[in-house]
Amino acid sequence: MYTIETIAAILSARPFIQKDEASILYLQTDSRRISFSEQSLFFAIKAARDGHDFIAEAWGKGVRNFVISSGDFPVENFPDSNFLLVPDTLASLQALAASHRRKFDYPLIGITGSNGKTVVKEWLFQLLSVDKNIVRSPKSFNSQTGVPLSLWRMGEEYELAIIEAGISKAGEMERLEKMIRPDIGILTNIGPAHDEGFGSLEEKITEKLKLFTHAFLFIYEKDALRSYEGALPGHAHFTWGYRGDEDLFISRVTPTGTGSILYGACKGQEMRIELPFADQASVHNGITCWCLLLWMEYPAEEISKRMRQLAPVSMRLKLMQAINHSSFINDSYNSDLGSLETALDFLARQQQHPRKTVILSDILQTGLDQEVLYGKVAALLGAAGINRLIAIGEALGRQRGQFSLPQMEFYDNTEEFTRDFRADMFGNEAILLKGARPFRFERISRLLEQKQHETVLEVNLNAMIGNLNFYKSKLAPGTGIMAMVKAFSYGSGSYEIAGMLQFHKVDYLAVAYTDEGAALRQNGIDMPVMVMSPEPPGFETLTGDGLEPEIYSFRVLEEFLRFLEGKEINSYPIHIKLDTGMHRLGFGEEDLEELGNMLKTADSIRVRSVFSHLAASEDPGQDEFSRQQMERFEEFAARLEKDLGYPFMRHLVNSAGILRFPEAHYDMVRLGIGLYGIGQGGSGSALQTVGTLKTTISQIRNVAAGETVGYGRTGRTDRPSRIATVKIGYADGFDRRLGNGNGEMLVNGQRVLVIGPVCMDMCMLDVTGVDCSETDEVIVFGEDLPIGEIAARLQTNAYEVLTNVSQRVKRIYTYE
Missing domain, CATH: 2.40.37.10 (Lyase, Ornithine Decarboxylase; Chain A, domain 1)
Known part of the structure; x- marks a missing residue:
């Protein structure tokens, strides 16, 4: 635990201390993911969005300690709080992590490469945690912010650290190396990932190898670096390959029905291992792990035994439908404090059900005293607002006194729970299934999963977030985003997609029909929603759920005004659609005078936005027509604003238009098919596949x-x-x-x-x-x-x- 004064000294910060004796256990960079707020330090990092803009949100959640870089930030507006002023908040986060890492002298394994970093890290954890207490990066926390948050988890109770580092362009690895300072370096491979960030393959290799500048041991595939002309890092090297001049020579790989048999030789001794995987990537990653165990001088028989028991690494949490109108997050093969925190964060985003349940096994091999460990678990569950705990394991049973949730059930083992299982035990709830591998929670997963046929559409929410951030990067500060979730979010889902977009703070959602918007409201979506095709039979539902109609004709406008007057509703938000050349829906130029007169005399409504739609934004051959539409839109909107006497938002461009017409971003853009990874003419190179x-x-x-x-x-x-x-x-x-x-x-x-x-x-x-x-x-x-x-x-x-x-x-x- 650090005091705020100690951290101020480490960072050479200018302190504004309003609250004495503040103790810091947790570092935060995301105001949406705040837990243990009283002992948290929030770093206002300037990235795609300025972290200073979210200090108020973090303060509202109870955070009272902040690191800022804006000298004119109004600290006086946040009473009973401490602020540390530094030149660069990201650099300060990294400096604090580096200082913390230097407190521990147990070995640290640093892993980098184009692919396989997380798998190798997790497999090494599986292989070595039998006899060592290990701290490791959670999931794939390998970025400029992920690495310092990973290093902050280091503590005296551990004997080994495994940290992964990822870069996408030149100049990034030096900052990571200063923090990590690995004793053992592992290069997984060199592939095409992030090629665009480097001038050449040689430069890419040089940048990645900077992680191992001060490492004692460097492990790598010899063929991957045979043509590399630069100096190799590390005082000692351990290599593998297929030619015969490596430390571990792989002579043969034989596929079996369920995996592979690998034959090799090291120091003149022939050996073999079995892997429960047959694909080339897994074989590659398995050999990399084999190298480390050989260097650590584990007996061949023990290596063979442990490698046979390697389990698949689930790279992502999976949210799916469950029995009795429930949802469940399946994380049934992984249980530690770091991954529990990540999974609880994902569970907290699920607003479609009135209560949240966690099915949790004992957490194994942490090195922590059980009372301390389950005290932390209880605090995590309490902070996440969990309504129900189903605890499975004898250790959890012994520590039941530390838990105080509204509903709790304790079982000694998985067999006892499955024996008592009834389908009616669950209904309309979000369930997190979180178990250590020996508890075999896949049996519970089969009981919970809603039975449907085996054709599935897998929706990668991380890819969708990446696409959202790509389009955000094209916008000027203050430009809003309306995300299109009509038609079941282009087939990808409903509230699941909307919930993710709400969490990532898009400004508006748009649906086609009132019942789509009502379904979002019923599933916990409370952000602004525009309904593009409202009709009179749905006006009651529309206004009852606070949905905002698109008004595209005098018929719809007149009927909505009559409805509002009958309900004595004033200043209800609406969105006016203009026809600037697409000729599908909207008010034309000939309608503007009458429309302006109606709008300015109607107290029951207030125009929230005025918009139109480009007919051919993706087609360069139609750019002249598109620019004519822009001119008409600006003219029509200006006339309406003059009639109304108050401002409103303007929006015109869709996904293709965001990229092709930055001059037409106006106050907001409408992001549709691009969010789902589809660019002009197919998959755009900068976009990630979502479905x-x-x-x-x-x-x-x-x-x-x-x-x-x-x-x-x-x-x-x-x-x-x-x-x-x-x-x-x-x-x-x-x-x-x-x-x-x-x-x-x-x-x-x-x-x-x-x-x-x-x-x-x-x-x-x-x-x-x-x-x-x-x-x-x-x-x-x-x-x-x-x-x-x-x-x-x-x-x-x-x-x-x-x-x-x-x-x-x-x-x-x-x-x-």
Whole structure:
């Protein structure tokens, strides 16, 4: 624990101390994720958004200690608080973390590379935590802010630290190295990730290797650096590879039915290990871990035993539908304080249910005294507002006196809970399933999960957040964002997407119909929502839920005014749609005089925004017309503002327009398909894939040459073939036009053709020559099979493909 005075001295800060004897245990950089506020220090970091703008929010949540860099910040407006003024808040956060790291002399393993950092870190934790107390980066906290927050977790109770570091451009690693100062350095690999941030491959390698400047040991694949001309860091090296001149020579990798057998030699001794994984990336990561264990001189038999027991690393939390109108977050293979805090943060965002339940196992191998450990767990659950705890494990049972939640149940083991399980134990609640691997919580997961067929649309919330931040980076400060969540959020979900957007502070949501907005309100969405097609039968619901209508015609305006007058409602917010050339909906130039007269005399309404829509914002050949629309919009809006006598927001551009017409951003932009990872003409290079449609193989059969497949005998084999039937059809949204060789899917990374027609609930694939089995996963669209390709085959757009995914297809939301 640090005092605020001690931290001020470390940072050479100018202190404004209003509250004496403040003690700091936690560092915060995000006002949305505040827990243990009284013992927290908030760093107002200037990044995509200025952290000083969120001090009021953090103060409102109980934080009373802040690090700021703005000399004119009104500290007097925040009584009973301490402020430390520094030149650069991010640099100060890193300096504090570096100072804290230097207090501990146990070994620290630093990991970097293009891919595999988190997997190697988690596998090393699995391999070494049997006999060592380890502190590690939570999830993939490897950035300029993630690394200092990871280092802050170091404490005297640990014997080893494992910290990962990630960079996306030159100049970043030096700052991370000054904090981490690893004793052991591991380079996972060098791949194409973030190539755009470096001038050459040589520069990329040089930058990554800076992490190991002061390391004693450097572990790497020799082939990855054979052509590198720079000096290699580290006093000692341990290499691996396939040529025979490495410390660990891999002579053969043999796939098995469930994994791989790796044959190697080290110091003249032949050896082998078994990995429960067959894919190339896992083999690579497994060998990297093997190197460290060999260098640490673990016995070959013990290494082999531990490597066989490696478990998959769940990179993301998964939110999915559960029984009895509930939702559950499945984190059933990982239980430690850091990951519990992350999972509780994700649970806190779920506002669609009136209560929150945590099913938690004992937390193993922390090095903490149990009373101290479960005191921290109890504090985390209390701070997260958990209503119900189902505790499974003898240690939790012994510490039950530390917990004081409204509802608590304790079980000695998972078998006892599953024996007592009844479906009616749960209903309309958000459930977090958080268990250490030995408790085998997958059995509970199967009981909770709402049974649906195995075709799923996996929605990557981190990718969506990345896309949102990409578009934010194109906007001037103060420009608002209206996010389009109409049509079930373009097929991606409803309140799940809206909840994420609300958490990330977009300014408005837009839906097509009143019932869509009402559903958001029923599921905890309280931010402003514009309804684009309001109709009189829904006005009662609209106003009751505080939804704001788009007014596009005199008919709708007159009917809404009559409704408001009947309810004696004044100054209700509305949005006026103007037709500047698209000729779909809206008031034209000929309507402006009458519209202005009606609006300025109607006390029951107040115009919140005026907007229009570009007809061809994505087409450079139509730019002259688009600019004509801008001119008309500015003219029409100016006339209305003069008539009304008060200002309102203006918005015109959509996703493509945000990128192509920065001069037309005005007060707000409307972000639609770009949020879901679709740019102009398909997947934009700067955008991340959000949705992955997956299914599974039901059956594989051998079919002779000349046989037919499917209805109408339109699919025909021209050679002896293997035909796989998969669990997706046109009722799920897989278009019938993709049958008979027009469509493709990915089976174990290989593209295969659809053979025969698409059926209602299934279709067939020609998997001849592909290594696959029944129950294997099949990708319908995703990062390696872009949705834009499917749209092109269908001669349509990505909107149609996305929105056609049936709601009977289960949505799973992943979050890291």
